[in-house]
Amino acid sequence: MKVYISIILVLTLGFACKMTNSEREPLTSDIITSKTKIEFEEEVFDFGQMTQGEKVSFEFKFENIGDAPLLILSVKPSCGCTVSxxxxxxxxxxxxxxxxxxxxxxxGKSGHQSKSITLVSNTDPRTTVLMIEGDIIAPELND
Known part of the structure; x- marks a missing residue:
C-alpha cells in the first residue's frame, strides 16, 4: 500500500512540475544570442542630499529600441547598500x-556616495552600468 501511495505522489508531483514549466514561454537560444538595443531615460540618478539612515528608491525606465526581444539576464549592484x-x-x-x-x-554611510548597478542583457555591449549618487549628511548629535 505504501508503494502505491509513493508512486501516486511521485506521478502527481511530476505532473504538477510539468504544468508549471509549460506555462512559461521557453527561452530559446535565438532570444539569448540575438542582439538588441536598450535605451534608458536616464542612466544616472542623483538623489541629492539625505540624512544618514534614510532610504531612497528609484526606477530606471528603459525601452527596447532594437529589432529583437530584450532579455535582462542579471542586475548586480556594486554593494549591499543598494538593492535591485x-x-x-x-x-x-x-x-x-x-x-x-x-x-x-x-x-552607516557619509559624504558623497556613488554606487553602480551593472545590467547584463542580450545587447551590444552586453553590459550597461547605471549609477546612483548623492551626499549623505551625518545626523546631528544632541549633547
Whole structure:
C-alpha cells in the first residue's frame, strides 16, 4: 500500500512540475544570442542630499529600441547598500518598455556616495552600468 501511495505522489508531483514549466514561454537560444538595443531615460540618478539612515528608491525606465526581444539576464549592484529586485525576467518585445527598481540604504554611510548597478542583457555591449549618487549628511548629535 505504501508503494502505491509513493508512486501516486511521485506521478502527481511530476505532473504538477510539468504544468508549471509549460506555462512559461521557453527561452530559446535565438532570444539569448540575438542582439538588441536598450535605451534608458536616464542612466544616472542623483538623489541629492539625505540624512544618514534614510532610504531612497528609484526606477530606471528603459525601452527596447532594437529589432529583437530584450532579455535582462542579471542586475548586480556594486554593494549591499543598494538593492535591485523584481526586474523583468521575461523577453521584452521591440518597442516594449520596463523598469529596473533600485533602493539605496544610507545606513552607516557619509559624504558623497556613488554606487553602480551593472545590467547584463542580450545587447551590444552586453553590459550597461547605471549609477546612483548623492551626499549623505551625518545626523546631528544632541549633547
Amino acid at each position: 529586485e523584481d526586474w523583468p525576467d521575461y523577453p521584452i518585445e521591440p518597442g516594449g518598455a520596463g523598469v529596473i527598481p533600485v533602493e539605496f540604504n544610507s545606513e
